[in-house]
Amino acid sequence: MTSSGDNSRSFAAQDAENRPEEVTNQSTREIQEQGECSDKRVAWLTHCEPEETSPRRRGIKWGGLAARYEWKDEYGDVGPRNDELEQELFKNSNVPRPGNHANELQLSDDNAAYFVSVEGDIELNPITKFDGAGLHPVMMENIAHCGYEWPTAIQAYCIPALHEKLDVIAVAQTGSGKTAAFLIPIISQLMGKAKQIAAPRPNAGDPKGKGTARAEPLVVIICPTRELANQTFDEARRLCYRSMLRPCVAYGGAPKQLQQNELQKGCDVLVGTPGRILDFLNRPGVLAFNRVRYAVIDEADELLQPVWEKSFHALIAELGSGFGEPPRFLMFSATFNQKCQQLARQYLSPKCVRLEITRPGTAVRHIRQEVSPAYPGYYELHEKKPLIDPRAPHTQIMWVNDGLKLQALVELIFSLPKARTLIFANTKLDVDQIDDYLYNHGLPSTSIHADRTQREREDALRAFRSAHSPILVTTGLSARGLDVVNVLHVINFSLPRARCGGITEYIHRIGRTARIGNQGVATSFFNNADRALAPALTRLLNGCDQKVPDFLEQYLGSSWHDENNIKNPAADEGHYTQSGWNNEAGTASNNSWGPASDAGDNNDPWKLAADASKNDSGSSRDNEHGHSDNEASWSRDDDEVGYSDKEAGWSKDDVD
Template identity: 50%
Template sequence: MSFTGGLAAALPDNGGEPASNQADATAPAVEAAAPDTRPQDHGWVAKQGYDYELYMKSAKDLAEAQARFTGKEPQVAVGGLAQGKMAFDAAVYEWNDDFGDVGPRFEELEKQLFGAENHVRAGINFEKVQSLDVTQEGSIRVVPIRKFEDAALHPVMLENVQLAGYEIPTPIQQYCLPSIAKGYDIVACAQTGSGKTAAFLIPILSKLMGKAKKLAAPRPNPALFEPGITPGVRAEPLVLIVCPTRELATQIFDEARRFCYRTMLRPCVIYGGGRVGDQIQQLSKGCDLLIGTPGRLVDFINRPHVLTLKRLKYMVIDEADEMVSSDWETEMKTIMSGGDQEEGNITYMMFSATFPKICRDLAKEHLAHDHVRIRVGRAGSSTENIKQDVVYCDASMKRKALCDLLLAAPPCRTLIFVNSQRAADEVDDFIFNANFPCTTLHSGRTQLEREDSIRAFRSGKAPIMIATGVSARGLDVHNVLHVINYDLPSAQYGGIEEYTHRIGRTGRIGNLGLATSFYNERDADLAETLVKTMLETHQAIPDFLQSFIPEGFTPKGEGDINLLKFDADSDNGEEDATESAEAAGGAWGAPEATSGWGVPAAGGLGEPTENPTTLTPVPADPTWAVQPEVQQPTAVNPVAVASSWGATPVNPSSVAPVNSWGAAPVNPPSAAPVNSWGAAPVNPPSAAPANSWGAPPVDPPSAVPQQTWGAPTPAESAPAPYDDSW
C-alpha cells in the first residue's frame, strides 16, 4: 500500500516515494484500506484504555495505590495513577545555602531533565530556518550573535544550554539574547517553532544568576522543609511569564526546570484546574520564576499573603495575540498594572505571531519608548519544512478518509485538529473503536485527564492525539511528523492564523513534517488565503483550488512570493495605524509591503517615497543603515505636507489627498512647506540626522557592523566573558 500524502518525504528510511499532493476534486486522495485491516498490522502500537477507576480515587487512596503500583507493568492503562503527579509537582533543582556559588550535580535529576527524549535536535533542513529574513523595527538596533558562546552567558547557563542539545541559535534567539542582555524591552514576532521560549529564558536566567543572592527573597531550607510543619514564605518572583493555555504553561515550566538546573533560581507554575492548595504549597517553598495562566495569576495576586510582585524584574507575555483573542484582556491589564510591582524597574517582553490593536495598546502603555522590535519572516507565515497537502473530502466521508490516511501513512506521532470538543470526542470514539492508539485534548476534559493525554502522546503510548486548536496552542512535542486538519478553521475558529499555528506543531527547528487538510465546499471562505499561504512556501496547489491562484504563479507553486498580498495584521485598518503611530514611533500599523507590521528597517524618518506601500523590508544587519533611493523635492516635483505633526497644511486649499498614511500628496503644490514628521525637509541636509529612526549616524563608525546573519565570523580564541552587570 502506498502513501499519497507526502509523509514519505518527512520520514527517513520508509522505502516509499512521495507522490504528488494534487488531489482529485471528487475523491479522497488516500488509497482505501481493506475492511479487515488492523492498525497494528501496519505498525501502530496497541490501543490503551483510560483507567477511570484509578482516576476517581481520593488523594489518600491514590497514595496507597501508588505504593502498591510499584513494579507493575506501567503500560496497563492511561491514567493519573500510572502516569505520575501533576505538572506543577515536577521535580526542580532545590538550592541549599551550603552549595556556595554553583550547585553540585545530581545525576538522577540531570538524567530526568536532560535525557535523550528532551534534547532539542535541529533538523536536516535547519539551513532554511537560518535563511529567514530578520527585520529590526524601531529606533534601537542590536548586533546579533552567531553562537551561544558569543552571548556572554553565565558558565552554568552555557553548560545547561549544551546539555539541552542547543547547538546553533535560531534567528529569534540571535537577536533576543543580546537585546535582553542590554536591558531593552522587546516586541518579537516570529514563526511558530522558531525557539521563542529559549530566546527569553536563557538570557533572563543567565543575567539573574550573578545577582540571585542579592535580589531573591528569603526561602526555607529545602533540606529541612516539611509541608504543613515548616513555615513557608510568600512567593516574590523576579520573573513572571504569562501564557494563554495550561498546556503551554507546563511546557514552559519544563523548559525552565532545565535552564534553572544547578542555580538558586527556583521555577514554579500555576494554572487553572490544578489543586490550589498544592500550588500554594509549591510557592511557599520559594519562587524566583513564575509561569502562569491569567485567571490563576489574578486569583493569586488578590491573595497578597501568597504572592507579591514587588521584586519583579522581568515580565514576559507569550502568545500575546491568543491572550487577547481569548477574552483575557481584563486579566492582562490587572497583571501588567494591577499588582504591587514597580513599573519603572520592570523589563517587558511580548512574543506573538501577530499583533492586533489590543496587543499594540498594551505595548504602548507599558513598554519603553525605545524598545526593540524584531520580526522573523512574515507575521503568521509558515515554513518550507512543512509539506502542505489539501485533499477534497465530503463531510460524510471524513471518518473513512481519516482511517484510510492513518493506515496508508507510516506510524508516527500524529496530531488531528478539529473545531469543537464534540467533534474531538466523536473522532476519538470512532478511531479508538477502529483499534487506533489515540487520546484527546480539549478544555472539556479535567486537568488530570489533559495532562495524562499529553504524557501519553509524548511517550508514544497514544501516538495519535485529537485536539481543538486552542488547547494545542504552542504545544511542542518532539517528532510530531504529521498534522491532520480534520476540520479546517473557518473565520469563527481563527481562520488562516489558526491554520498556521496548527501546522506549526510539526516541522519545528528545521525538522521535516507533513500537514494534510480535508477540504470541502464549507471551507470556501478560507480558500483564497489558504492558496496564498501555500504558495508562500512553494507548495503545489490541488486542482479544485487552482482557480484561486493569483497572477504570476503556477499550480506547482512557482512564482515570486513578493507579489503575494496578505491582509495587514491590524484588525481595524488605518484607524488603528493613526492611533498607534504617535506612541509607537510611527511604525505600528503603518502600511508595509509584506506583513503590515511596522516599517522596514532601512527606512528612516524624513524619507518620503512615491510608493511607500511597495517598500520591501531590508534585513536588519548590517544593511539596515542603507537608505532607499528617494526622490528629493525639486521645483518640478516638490513635497507638500502639514506644518507639523497633526497640524493643518500650510496651503490647505492647494493640497491634494494623500495616497496613503505618511505618503506624499497625489498632486503636490508648487511650493514645499516647512519640515514635518514623515516628510523630507525643505532644505535636506547632506547627511542624515544623527538619531534618525533607521538612518545612519552623522559620523558613522569606521568599523563595519557584524556580518549578516548566518555568514561566517572570524575565529575567536575564547567565549565572550560572562556579563553580570544589571
C-alpha cells in the same frame, strides 16, 4: 460520551507513569494474552519506543509537582550536580532536539537567509554562537545539556536585546526557539545576582521559623493555555538547573493548595495562566509582584484579544516598579497582527525593540504540501479502490465530504509511516467522536479538549509524549505553543472557521510539526463548509510557491480582506518544505511508531507509506482513556471564559 464507541472508555488516556507498576511493566505479549487490546494495537505498540520513566517521575500526577533543582544554603556560587535529576531533565526523549535542517534556522553571517526587521533606536549586533555572548557559565552548561549548539535567528537577536535592557516584541515562525530566546538571557542575567535580589527562602529546618514564605518572583511568564504553561515550566526547570533560581507553575484545573505549597517554598521564575495567577495574587501571603524584573507574554497576540482583556489588565496593574524601575516587558508570538502590536505598545517602554524574523517564500519549507488529484466526489464509498492511494503524493488540502471524513482519516493514517500524529477538530463533540472511531479501528489515540478535567488533560498529553498513545485528537486548545518531540504529521480534520481564528490559527496548527529544523507533513480536509477560508489558504499556498489544488484555483487572484492584517502569511509564519522528509525517518523512529530499520532501508517516503498501508497494525493502550471525572478531588474553577463550544478555534478555552 456521545459517540457509538465503547462506553466503558473514560475520556483521557492514562499515562504509563501514572499506572500501577504491575500494569506499567506488562509486556505486549502479556497484554495480548489478557485480551486487553486488539492485534492491531499490539502491532502498533511494537513500533513505539516508549519514553523512559525515571523513578523520580513515577506517581506524579500534576505537572506543577515535577522535580526541580532545590538550592541549599551551604552551596557556594554554583550548586553540585544531581545525576538523577539531570537524567530526568535532559534525557533525549524529554528535550526537543534539532533536526537535520536545523541549520536553516541559524542566522547566517550576512543575514541573507532572513528578512530581519529591527525597529528601535538602538542598533543590535546579533550573536552567531553562544560562546562569547556574555552568558553565565552555568547557563552555558545547561545549553549544552539541552543540545543547543548555536542560537537560532530569534535567539541571536533577543539575547543582545536583553543585554541592552530593552523591551521586546518578537515575531518568528513556530518551532524557532522562541521560549529559549527569552529564558536563556533572562535566567543567565539573574544567575549571578539571585542571592542579592531574590526573596527570602522559608527556613523549614528551624522549628521556630516559618516553613513557608510569600512567593516574590523575579520573572513572570504568562501563557494562554495550561499545556503551554506546563511546557514552558519544563524548559525553565532545565535552564535553572544548578542555580538558586527556583521555577514554579500556576494554572487552573489542578489543586490550588498543591500549587500554593510549591510557591511558598520559594519562587523566582513563575509560569502560569492569567486566572490562576490572579487568584494567588488575591490570597494574603501567597504571591506578590513587587520584585518582578521581567514580564514575558507568550503567544501575546492571543492574550491581547478581548476575551482576555479583564484578567490581562489586572495582571499588568499588579506589576509595580520593583527595585526602583519598571520590569522589562517581552512579548512573543508566531503571528502578531498590527492591531495587537498597537495594543502591545501600551505596555512597553519607549526603550523598545521590535524583532520580526522571517524567510520569504519559505512558509512551507519543512512541511511538505504536495497535491493529489482530489476533487468533489473523488471519495465515494462504492469505489473498490482505497480512499487514499499510498503511492500517490499526499496533500495538504484534500477535498473530503463530511460524511466520508472519518473513513478518509483512517485511510490517511494507515497510508503514512507510523509517527506521532496531531489531529485538529473544531468542536469537542467532534474530538470525542474521532477519538472513539480511531480507537475502534485499532489505532492508539487519545484526546484533549477544554471540558476534560485537568488531570485527564495532563494524562493524555503525557501519553502522547511517551508514545503510549501516539495519536492526539484535540481542538484549537493545542494549536499554540505545544512542542512534542517527533510530531511528523498534523491533520486538520476540520479547518478553522474564518471568523474564529481563521488563517492565523491554521498557521499555528501546522506549526506543531516541523519544529527546530525537523520536517513533517500537514494535511487538511476541505469541502464547501470551508469556502470562507479558501481565499486565505490559496494566498498562503501561492505565496509559498506551492501548487494550488484544482478546487481552489477559482480563488486565485480573488480579493481577500485580511482582518488580522497579516501582510503575507507565508512570510509571517516561517519555513517548511516541499521536499520529502526521508532524512528525518531515522530520528523519528526514536520514540515513535517507525522502527529505525525502516528508515535505513528506503529513501522513498512513498514506499514507506505503501509498506505501512499493507501492515494491518495498531497499538496498545492500557486502561483505555484514563481517569473519570469523579476521581478528581477538586472542582473546576469558575472564572474560565473563552470561545463558544460551537465554533472552531479555541473551544471554550480557559483563562486560568
